[in-house]
Amino acid sequence: MTAQYIVNGLTMGLIYALIAVGYSLVFGILKMINMAHGAVYAFGAHMILMFVTWNLGAVPAVILSVLLTGGLLVIYDRTILATLRKKKAPGIAALITTIGFSYIIQNGLMIAFGTEIKAFPALLGEKMIQVGNVKFAFSQVYILVVSIVLLVGLSLLIHKSKIGLAMRAVEQNSRAADLMGINAKGVISVTFFLSGMSAVIAALLLASYYQTVYPTMGVMIGLKGFSASVLGGIGILYGSAVGGIILGIAESLTVQFLSGAYRDAVAFILLFLILIVRPNGLFGKAKVSKV
């Protein structure tokens, strides 16, 4: 029985991990929380639904949604956030615009698609699989494989590629990055795009599993992803990912041993406890000081 809950928790945890990584990427480079991330997730889900309804096929629908969602974030950054940075606006100004942006997105989705819960096609299949006494949906296997591939891929990109090195350079010292001839604007745009991409993939996986979408679907999962990210160590990719997995499994075990009603409360109590013991999150570290 417990194995069943752990498998379900792991599934949910990987989705949280993908969302958490989206927050973490942007935070790493801009030291800013993109509160619109949950709404971006909902946007991605609706775009997939729209393209699938147009009979474009699942793969093109997902690719188009990634391009559109990533593009939306890049345009938002280039127009609003970049201007605020240029004018040296305080962090709080950027933060409130991201909250505003989340409502604009949700409002737009309500106008375009309606407020009601809509059916989402089971893009990842509906088959059930039984291993021993653990039962799971075939889509859970997809969630496992796709999210792990994406998380590992992102991590490799950041730690092994040239653009990843540039991202880390801008993150640590943007003035020095300028002197290396790194185009910080471009690097920030790439970061937002990757953040949008991870949200769309999370949306694809979870919407196919639950087979529903609605404009406010990103609110709670956005908050949970944010918490997971802080819990694991925001700005540190693997930390955020592990934070998501821990949160997912903890929630699932709560449902098993207490009741579904405690699920959200336990998630946040866990966050408090971990932060009290490790204020920078599980994998967060104090900065290496500059001599």
Next chain:
Amino acid sequence: MNTYYGNIHALKGIDFEVNDGELVTLIGSNGAGKSTTLLTIAGVLKAASGSRIEFNGHDLTKLSPPQIVKMGVTLSPEGREVFPELTVEENLKLGAYCRKDVKEIKDSFDQVYELFPRLLERKKQQAGTLSGGEQQMLAIGRALMNRPKLLMLDEPSMGLAPNLVLEIFNLIKEIHKQGTTILLVEQNANMALKIADRCYVLEVGRIKFSGDAKEMQNNDEVRKAYLGTVNKKK
């Protein structure tokens, strides 16, 4: 060139030149505008309209910092500004960020490691955990990774113990001897004048004196103001 910080007129029409193969030093007291001059050349600060900074026939005021780096104009900034959580190797790799000749970057690594063997020993160490002197070597090495045609060094001896200062100056001399044109900003005017060909003295945003480095060492006014009176005439 003229440069402003908001309303503050930091560079008030300064005019100077560095010829191919020279080692020119820019000295002057705190706040004279030395760093501002280098940052303006690097394109990080915008020169006021009407300024002209010419490099091999190109007007740098019309170019972005990446374009200027690509032309071979590289600044090793005041205070080192290494990437603290990246390794020594990654810091050096970033110095070559704009280079397209990927195959030859390896040679530059070898050259930099030969010049600074200590960086080779510590290539996997985080830059923020290096000593001040090692960080300075890294900052200079990182600038060299761009294979600069003009290398600008802003106070490379700042905060270093006397024996390390000597080491750094010897290395700068060596880099110059290997054919790199250098514009050197220094508080340590005595040392700078010893290795430089020519010198400009900056005072509150204007060039006060200019001339041959050896003559400058013997100029009474300059010595009194910038070299300290304890310095004996050679």
